[in-house]
Amino acid sequence: MSKRRFMSQSALLLSLALASGVVVQADETSTAPAESTASAIANTETSTAETGTEANSSSSDLSDEVTEPVAEATNTDNTTDSEGIATPDVAPTSATTATAEPAAASSSEESKDIAPVEGQTVDVRIISTTDLHTNLVNYDYYQDKPSQSVGLAKTAVLIDQAKAENPNVILMDNGDTIQGTPLGTYKAIVDKPEAGEQHPMYAALESLGYDVGTLGNHEFNYGLDYLDQVISTAGMPIVNANVLDATTLKPLYKTYEIITKTFTDTTGKPVTLKLGVTGIVPPQILNWDKANLEGKVVVKDSVEALEALVPEIRAAGADLVFVLSHSGIGDDVYEKGEENEGYQIAGIEGVDAVVTGHSHAEFPAGGKGFYSRYAGVDDVNGLINGTPVTMAGKYGDHLGIIDLNITYKNGKWQTNSAKGEIRKIDTKSDIVDESIIAIAKEAHEGTVNYVRQQVGTTTAPINSYFALVKDDPSVQIVNNAQIWYAKQELAGTPEASLPILSAAAPFKAGGRDFNDVTSYTDIPAGPIAIKNVADLYLYDNVTAILKLTGADIREWLEMSAGQFNQIDPTSTAPQNIVNSDYRIYNFDVIDGVTYEYDITQPNKYDRSGKLVNPDASRVRNLSYQGQPIDDKQEFIVVTNNYRANGSFPGVVNASLNRLLNLENRQAIINYIISEKTINPSADNNWNFTNSIAGLDLRFYSADSAKALIAGAEDMVYLAPADGHDGFGEYRFIYTEKKVVVTPDQPAPSPTLTDKDRQEIRDIVRKAYQETQQVPLKQAGQSKASVIPTSTKELPSTGSTDSSWMTLLGLNLLAVTGLFGRKSRKH
Structure with a gap:
């Protein structure tokens, strides 16, 4: 069993020490101040802990669309290149140098590009997810039980169906991918991916053949260093057009990707298309994650960034341009710098389709949705001023699908018809994609043990x-x-x-x-x-x-x-x-x-x-x-x-x-x-x-x-x-309420001296050394979920094993004795 997993089993004991502000160190290299149970565990892994923080809530505290606020965290500085530009492990490619990288569904390596001929017609399908928020499996970690209303493992069933209907597919994710459930917290703080290790969310997306993704506001919750590490192992291009380095004002991430696909036209003949994809995030991340981003990045208005970039993508050879807009649809009145600009993005010249999100809403909604009130919105066919748009809910509960019928005329591809739709997952059955369950197994079991x-x-x-x-x-x-x-x-x-x-x-x-x-x-x-x-x-x-x-x-x-x-x-x-x-x-x-x-x-x-x-x-x-x-x-x-x-x-x-x-x-x-x-x-x-x-x-x-x-x-x-x-x-029924007057909160604990803190460190370190390591039991796997069945792994709710609780009790006595001794001295 890894040291990291052993640490996760010790979170309760660490919480006790952390309640007193004590730093727990398991080796000489752990020096970060303890801010939470999870961060203390991360400290024992010889890396500086990053504390995950909220909104939107996702989200703006005043947004009329975002259903959940979101998080903020502290982080260490990014590594820098010779010019002082903050960079991820894999240097971002700017818009002027972006090139297509091999993708799972791309055929550019398998055959030479096949040029279109005049009059050739192709049906192109854009499949998208948005705001998955680490809902990897069909499980509610808060209720600690399976849930059939969430999870990429269920969305994947719809993805397979959509591909079977039309294999001319580009598959995309619209961000808010790595945060949102205890699994996200667990992987960011308790069991951080090691160098070169892929985050389980991106491991699942890669296995499903995703071609490209973008960043949501919650991607920044755990700090830029963590985000850079996750992007470097994503297994697919991650694009963003409007986040810039605060010093150089150069793009911090790859601004777009041109994905080469060989599709089959309506007569059965192959033809190669070059699909340009870019993405944006709300400028409000500078407020929501101020502790992570202040002085490090600036964020351009989404519309302005795209108006400047889309012509460049076209000039670089893109036949069609798609925007991953991690922004709500908003309204039909444009204000520079606002949070939700999907409506305006759909009207940008040269944009062929828009995938929106962030608001956790649904579009199209059969003509009865919130956005149908605005001019130019077709809430039945998923069009905004003629451009196809989708917003596929949240947590994997819907799949977005945009169908484009295009014809090659006068030297370029032109859209004949377009339609957007969203499909809801099957909430009445436990049918899932078993491959996603298998990929999620270790992270899921670790998360369940952690939250118990x-x-x-x-x-x-x-x-x-x-x-x-x-x-x-x-x-x-x-x-x-x-x-x-x-x-x-x-x-x-x-x-x-x-x-x-x-x-x-x-x-x-x-x-x-x-x-x-x-x-x-x-x-x-x-x-x-x-x-x-x-x-x-x-x-x-x-x-x-x-x-x-x-x-x-x-x-x-x-x-x-x-x-x-x-x-x-x-x-x-x-x-x-x-x-x-x-x-x-x-x-x-x-x-x-x-x-x-x-x-x-x-x-x-x-x-x-x-x-x-x-x-x-x-x-x-x-x-x-x-x-x-x-x-x-x-x-x-x-x-x-x-x-x-x-x-x-x-x-x-x-x-x-x-x-x-x-x-x-x-x-x-x-x-x-x-x-x-x-x-x-x-x-x-x-x-x-x-x-x-x-x-x-x-x-x-x-x-x-x-x-x-x-x-x-x-x-x-x-x-x-x-x-x-x-x-x-x-x-x-209105009734008079009697206010319950509660006594003042108890006085805070006495301030600890450095000697006090060192004694508590010694107590906790000794507890680690004396504790036996218990391997995690491999749980049975079903269609619905993977749930650990052992009750002897952690001091969890409902546990029948008292060994850890006994250990905790002994150390409680030791710490209590220490506090008592110090208070008497004073």
């Missing part, structure tokens, strides 16, 4: 089924942990004297427009494992603190109030209380203050954060410790790097904006370890005003959640929801 490690216990279930209509335990736990962590971090600083608040949002509350009934946090009472913490906090965000005034906090909450529709207090008809167009990750709950929303009033801001009703105000009775907040009073608010670096109203006014040392998820883990047992009770610090009392208010949640509200005063289950498979319709 127990960190504490909860006295009651934690779920987010009703997080959009009432104060919720799943958000409360996150805020409690963030305040606990910030008090330790700020001890002894001037900021420690200010009131410390915390902001968090329910990341899982039904998916985009209530389209994913599995998208809820659902943790049973009992042991809490890393998988449960990941379910509470999906993204690799880094904690951040802001210094704001009372007035700023009010504006922050006014923006959050966009989660609710405006209610007519005079109407007796049913009214939907939840605004399904609002992105749930923007619905921040701020704990440490109390407040109410009057949702009979209009919103002050729209869902993009633009001021639309300057005189409007929904926030009522905003108080701190029972007293109305003074607009000039200063507060510290703990949040994440995405919110801190976004354009949220109120947040942008921060007089202090600083990243802390841990990921939000790791802060939650440390909090639970410290508390041992948590009580997931919401303190009801927010509610609605009585302006909605007696009205017929409705909302959607999972139909299965009806069992949780038996006897509840504030909601009633009505019936299964029409048009929302698996969802139920509920009635919300």
Whole structure:
């Protein structure tokens, strides 16, 4: 068994040491400060740890399209060439020198190019995936069970079918590939690929014959060095047109690839085409991953970059030009530098087809989709101003297909007809591509073992089924942990004297427009494992603190109030209380203050954060410790790097904006370890005003959640929801809420001296030396998934083996004794 795998089994013990800020070193070469359980494990592998961080959430904190915010991380500097240009292991090829590299489906090595003849017609098929987010197999790591609604292993079945229908195929991936599930975190931090080792996501893509890929915003979450390493072993070209080196202003990555393919025309004759492919990423990565990218890269506006590059691709010999746009479709109004420009990209001269993504949405959508409202959008045939466009959802749940019928006329290929479509995976069966399951086996098993490690216990279930209509335990736990962590971090600083608040949002509350009934946090009472913490906090965000005034906090909450529709207090008809167009990750709950929303009033801001009703105000009775907040009073608010670096109203006014040392998820883990047992009770610090009392208010949640509200005063289950498979319709009943006053968080642990830290290092190092290595059991393999069956591999939830827990207990006693001894000295 490798040393790396042994380290992953020790994550729980390391979390204990890390909760005290201790650096654990397994050899002389490990010197990086420990920031998380995972990073400490990575340190023992003689390489500097890179801490994965969140959004979008993927994603912009104000995007009207992105359903999930995203991550930020610290990283070491890139290696540089003789001119000081940051470069990956394989030097990028600029646009002027890009050449076609052999691809799995290319026939350029097998035969000479066959020139077209006048009038020759070819049917070309573009197949694409987008926003896979390390959903490699059909498995939900948060619920620790198979899932038939996600996974490249299921998408691959559709790929094979699409190829069988028309073998004239180019297969492409649109980014956000290496981050998004615990598997992504595991491979980036716990079990990093060694030099020359291929990331399992790209191993799978290569095995399926992918010709080319691009970068999504989440590719930057783990730092440029990690990304360069992954690209160097991708096994296929990775292209990007708009990320430049900050010093030289030269492209940091290969800007395009010309892929030579010999296809069969409609009469059965071969003909060679040269297909140019480029890609873009939103400029907002400079905010979302500021810690990784500041001073290292600049990002051009997507439209401007492509308008300059497409003619070059044509001049280099491309017959057709395709754009991998890791950008949402957006709207029909162009603003330079905006996040979602797919609509405009489809209108660029010389672009023959566009694959979009990033928004986790679906296009075309049968004429009923969000984008059908814009001029020039054919939501049935997948066309935007005549150019074929697809957006194939997220996590491998759909496959994008664009069909082009082209004819060679007057010395060039011209499009006769085009059509875009998306195909949904089969969610009713466990049929998968077994070759992908085999490729994923080691990473999947390691991830499952990693997420099963127990960190504490909860006295009651934690779920987010009703997080959009009432104060919720799943958000409360996150805020409690963030305040606990910030008090330790700020001890002894001037900021420690200010009131410390915390902001968090329910990341899982039904998916985009209530389209994913599995998208809820659902943790049973009992042991809490890393998988449960990941379910509470999906993204690799880094904690951040802001210094704001009372007035700023009010504006922050006014923006959050966009989660609710405006209610007519005079109407007796049913009214939907939840605004399904609002992105749930923007619905921040701020704990440490109390407040109410009057949702009979209009919103002050729209869902993009633009001021639309300057005189409007929904926030009522905003108080701190029972007293109305003074607009000039200063507060510290703990949040994440995405919110801190976004354009949220109120947040942008921060007089202090600083990243802390841990990921939000790791802060939650440390909090639970410290508390041992948590009580997931919401303190009801927010509610609605009585302006909605007696009205017929409705909302959607999972139909299965009806069992949780038996006897509840504030909601009633009505019936299964029409048009929302698996969802139920509920009635919300206004009730007065009693605020639960919680005691102050415990004081932070005593500051440790260097001698204290060295003693704890010695304890943990000795534990490693004395622990027997237990090989991982090879699990049985089925169509649906590969799941380790052994319960003796790690101190995991449900484990029947007490050896590791005994070891942990002994070291807890040792560390406790150390703390006690030091505290008595002081």
